[in-house]
Amino acid sequence: xxxxxxxxxxxxxxxxxxxxxxxxxxxxxxxxxxxxxxxxxxxxxxxxxxxxxxxxxxxxxxxxxxxxxxxxxxxxxxxxxxxxxxxxxxxxxxxxxxxxxxxxxxxxxxxxxxxxxxxxxxxxxxxxxxxxxxxxxxxxxxxxxxxxxxxxxxxxxxxxxxxxxxxxxxxxxxxxxxxxxxxxxxxxxxxxxxxxxxxxxxxxxxxxxxxxxxxxxxxxxxxxxxxxxxxxxxxxxxxxxxxxxxxxxxxxxxxxxxxxxxxxxxxxxxxxxxxxxxxxxxxxxxxxxxxxxxxxxxxxxxxxxxxxxxxxxxxxxxxxxxxxxxxxxxxxxxxxxxxxxxxxxxxxxxxxxxxxxxxx
Ligand SMILES: NC(=O)c1ccc[n+]([C@@H]2O[C@H](COP(=O)([O-])OP(=O)(O)OC[C@H]3O[C@@H](n4cnc5c(N)ncnc54)[C@H](O)[C@@H]3O)[C@@H](O)[C@H]2O)c1
Ligand SMILES: [Zn+2]
Ligand SMILES: [Zn+2]
Numbered sequence: 001x002x003x004x005x006x007x008x009x010x011x012x013x014x015x016x017x018x019x020x021x022x023x024x025x026x027x028x029x030x031x032x033x034x035x036x037x038x039x040x041x042x043x044x045x046x047x048x049x050x051x052x053x054x055x056x057x058x059x060x061x062x063x064x065x066x067x068x069x070x071x072x073x074x075x076x077x078x079x080x081x082x083x084x085x086x087x088x089x090x091x092x093x094x095x096x097x098x099x100x101x102x103x104x105x106x107x108x109x110x111x112x113x114x115x116x117x118x119x120x121x122x123x124x125x126x127x128x129x130x131x132x133x134x135x136x137x138x139x140x141x142x143x144x145x146x147x148x149x150x151x152x153x154x155x156x157x158x159x160x161x162x163x164x165x166x167x168x169x170x171x172x173x174x175x176x177x178x179x180x181x182x183x184x185x186x187x188x189x190x191x192x193x194x195x196x197x198x199x200x201x202x203x204x205x206x207x208x209x210x211x212x213x214x215x216x217x218x219x220x221x222x223x224x225x226x227x228x229x230x231x232x233x234x235x236x237x238x239x240x241x242x243x244x245x246x247x248x249x250x251x252x253x254x255x256x257x258x259x260x261x262x263x264x265x266x267x268x269x270x271x272x273x274x275x276x277x278x279x280x281x282x283x284x285x286x287x288x289x290x291x292x293x294x295x296x297x298x299x300x301x302x303x304x305x306x307x308x309x310x311x312x313x314x315x316x317x318x319x320x321x322x323x324x325x326x327x328x329x330x331x332x333x334x335x336x337x338x339x340x341x342x343x344x345x346x347x348x349x350x351x352x353x354x355x356x357x358x359x360x
Contacts, residue, residue: 001017001018001019001020001135001136001137002015002016002017002135002136002337003015003016003017003018003056003118003125003132003134003135003136003337004056004057004058004134004135004337004340005018005054005055005056005120005125006044006045006053006054006055006056006057007053007054008053009044009045009046009047009053010045010046010047012341013045013057013134013340013341013344015337015338015340016120017121018056018118018119018120018121018125018135019118019119019120019121019125020117020118020135020137020138020139021115021116021117021118021119021139022067022069023067023068023069023072023139024069024070024110024114025069025070025071026069026070026071026072026141026142026143027068027069027072027117027139027140027141027142028065028067028068028069028072028075028081028139028140028141028142028145029065029066029067029068029137029138029139030061030063030064030065030066030081030083030137030138030139030140030145031063031064031065031066031136031137031359032061032062032063032133032135032136032137032138032359033061033062033063033064033154033155033157033158033358033359034061034062034063034154034155034157034158034356034357034358034359035058035060035061035133035134035158035356035357035359036060036061036158036159036161036162036163036190036354036355036356036357037058037060037340037343037344037347037354037355037356037357038059038060038162038163038190038191038354039189039190039191039256039279039347040059040162040279041057041058041059041344042344042347042348043256043279043281044057044128045057045344048279048281048282049279049281049282051126051128052126053126054120054124054125054126055125055126055127055128055132056118056125056126056127056128056132056133056134056135057128057132057133057134058128058131058132058133058134058135058357059083059085059128059129059131059133059161059162060133060158060159060161060162060163061082061083061131061133061138061158061161062080062081062082062083062148062154062155062157062158062160062161063080063081063083063138063154064078064079064080064081064154065077065078065079065080065081065147066137068142072142073142074142074146074147074310075142075145075147079147080147080148080149080150080152080154080157081145081146081147081148082145082146082148082157082158082160082161082309082313082317083131083133083138083140083144083145083161084144084145084146084161084162084165084304084307084309084313085129085130085131085144085162085304086100086101086103086144086303086304086307086309087103087108087109087130087140087141087143087144088100088101088103088105088108088143089103089105089107089108089143090143091105092104092105098308099306100307100308100309101169101303101304101305101306101307101308101309102303107141108130108141108143108144109130109141117139118132118135118139127139130144131144133161134337134340134357136337136359146309146310146313146314147314148313148314148317149314149317149318149321151321152317152320152321155331155334155356155358156320156327156328156330156331157317158356159190159194159327159330159331159354159356160313160316160317160320160327161313162190162191162304163189163190163191163193163194163330163354164190164194164197164316164325164327164330165304165305165307165309165312165313165316166191166194166277166302166304166305166307167190167191167192167193167194167195167196167197167198167254167277167305168194168195168197168198168201168305168312168316169198169302169304169305169306169307169312170191170195170198170252170254170275170277170302170305170306171183171195171198171199171202171250171252171305172198172201172202172305173302173305173306173307173308174275174300174301174302174305174306175250175252175273175275175302177198177199177202177204177249177250178202178203178249179202179203179204179205180203180204180205181204181205181248181249181250182204182205182206182207182208182244182248182249182250182269183195183196183199183204183206183207183208183248183249183250183251183252184207184208184210184236184240184248184250184251184252184264184267185199185207185208185209185210185220185225185251185252185254186210186211186231186236186251186252186253186254186255186260186263186264187210187211187253187254187255187260187278188209188210188211188213188216188217188219188220188254188353189216189254189255189347189350189353189354190330190353190354191254191277191278192209192211192220192252192254192255193219193220193223193326193330193353194223194330195252195254195277196209196220196223196224196225197223197224197325197326199224199250200223200224201224201319201324201325204250206226206227206243206244206248207224207225207226207227208225208226208227208228208229208240208243208244208248209221209223209225209227209228209229210228210229210231210236210240211228211230211231212230212231212232212350213232213350213351214230215351216350216353217229217230219329219353222326222329223326223329224326227243229243236263236267237263237266237267240267241267244269246269246270247267247268247269247270247272248267248268248269248272249268249269249271249272249273250268250272250273250274250275251263251264251265251267251268251272251273251274251275252264252274252275252276252277253274253275253276253277253278254277254278255278256278256279256280256281257278257280258280258284258285258286260278261274261276261278261280261286261299262286262287262288264276264299265286265288265289265292265297265299266289266292268292268297270295270296270297271295271296271297272297272298273297273298273299273300274297274298274299274300275299275300275301275302276299276300276301276302277301277302277305329353330353330354331353331354331355331356332346332351332352332353332354332355333346333352333355333356334355334356334357334358335355335356335357335358336357336358336359336360337357337359339355339357340357342355343355343357
């Protein structure tokens with residue numbers, strides 16, 4: 001099958017023919033229909049985050065089940081599915097506590113003594129985050145996907161696989177935004193736009209979108225933002241304080257920078273909470289004003305929107321089909337797999353909300 005392979009950090013992906021195995025126990029072979037290009041892929045492509053190479057990137061996908069292995073209970077061939085990198089074991093402390101997205105158990109991967117799911121005629125091929133979506137097929141554990149309604153368009157379903165689950169979950173699960181509360185979202189890429197949409201669904205009183213690109217702020221208004229701040233021209237902390245008479249109840253960072261994570265905490269009102277979604281580079285430390293803790297300000301991380309994706313994703317599909325979740329405007333361009341390097345170039349410039357790779 002055809003796949004986009006990363007051989008060395010910082011080099012273009014190469015379209016190559018690679019091998020994919022047959023589904024073993026609890027495994028599912030999926031024909032990939034569409035895969036979104038997320039900034040997290042770019043962090044690994046750039047080498048900011050290390051990963052074993054060669055590797056097939058991609059982790060935001062939807063497709064159709066082709067074949068299932070022994071003991072698979074939740075899907076059948078022909079089912080439409082969305083994948084999730086939060087493969088959960090189902091029996092560890094985190095899974096049993098309802099925090100599936102924190103599961104680190106290795107049960108959902110193949111063991112060292114088993115044939116790997118992917119291989120190259122030239123040797124090894126690593127699977128990325130249990131998925132490797134920039135390929136015509138994916139071989140994944142049953143706990144890394146969920147079936148969805150067949151009337152859901154698969155290119156838009158793919159977005160739910162990461163950006164939407166992450167942005168929505170950060171608002172609904174991690175931050176727990178309540179009706180009437182004020183929300184600021186720093187960074188209006190796929191993840192930030194999904195957070196803005198979720199804040200609107202949660203009934204937030206004021207939703208302030210912050211970005212450095214006018215085109216992104218314009219887009220944010222269509223996702224439910226009530227106010228916008230151009231961070232290239234204004235200090236966003238001062239601007240948020242002024243707009244909200246003292247700061248927001250919730251600030252969400254959806255970029256992955258030291259400065260913007262610090263800004264998220266600094267723009268809170270008394271008792272507010274900052275939620276950092278962006279992947280800060282390893283080793284980076286952030287600085288907070290210590291006395292702010294006396295105002296009960298909090299800061300927390302959010303992994304894949306603290307999801308319970310088998311429950312969340314079908315509900316997000318219902319939201320879209322019910323006209324309450326904006327996904328159409330999140331797709332800036334659709335490209336074939338051969339356009340993957342163009343998609344990364346556009347993401348680097350910040351000019352797209354999401355590029356989606358579509359397979360024939
Ligand atoms: N925690 C998780 O589980 C999780 C899941 C998915 C993505 N992420 C991370 O979330 C982040 C966002 O992902 P994305 O795909 O939406 O990225 P993106 O590149 O599409 O969007 C980032 C946005 O931030 C804006 N921006 C950049 N610097 C800025 C600044 N200094 N001030 C204001 N705006 C600025 C850009 O113009 C762009 O619109 C990335 O770090 C990604 O790795 C984390
Ligand atoms: Zn992602
Ligand atoms: Zn677990």
